[in-house]
Amino acid sequence: xxxxxxxxxxxxxxxxxxxxxxxxxxxxxxxxxxxxxxxxxxxxxxxxxxxxxxxxxxxxxxxxxxxxxxxxxxxxxxxxxxxxxxxxxxxxxxxxxxxxxx
Numbered sequence: 001x002x003x004x005x006x007x008x009x010x011x012x013x014x015x016x017x018x019x020x021x022x023x024x025x026x027x028x029x030x031x032x033x034x035x036x037x038x039x040x041x042x043x044x045x046x047x048x049x050x051x052x053x054x055x056x057x058x059x060x061x062x063x064x065x066x067x068x069x070x071x072x073x074x075x076x077x078x079x080x081x082x083x084x085x086x087x088x089x090x091x092x093x094x095x096x097x098x099x100x101x102x
Contacts, residue, residue, distance in 0.1 A: 003031065004050045004078050012074035013052065013097050020067055022060035027053040027085065027094035049079035053094055056084070 006028065013026045029051040052071060056062050068082040085094075 003048060004075065008075060009050050009052070009071075010097055012071050015074050016067065016070045017098055017100065019070065020054075020062075021100065022057055022062060023054045023067070024057035024100050025055040025085070025096060026098040027055065028097050029053055029092055029094055049081045050075075051081045051083070052097075053083055053085050053090075057100065 009028060017023065017026060031048040031050070050071075052067075054062055054064070054067060062084060064082045064084065068080055071080045071082065072078065
């Protein structure tokens with residue numbers, strides 16, 4: 001399976017975001033950015049999950065599994081990891097996909 005294209009992920013996030021108003025910002029962590037060694041050097045054909053990082057609006061609770069399942073559905077079953085943003089402690093450079101409009 002070819003590596004997921006960023007535009008496909010952006011389209012999926014744009015479709016899922018209206019159902020998750022509790023998410024203020026949707027971020028993307030490119031494949032390999034958080035990996036080292038053999039996993040970072042896997043061929044593009046291997047199914048490396050896309051990693052979506054979500055930042056809650058205010059102190060909202062997030063159902064990460066529900067968000068993940070919706071994204072997987074919009075991506076035709078391709079693997080996705082969804083996690084909460086680490087705030088000031090976030091260790092990786094993330095790319096902003098979408099910011100909720102108030």
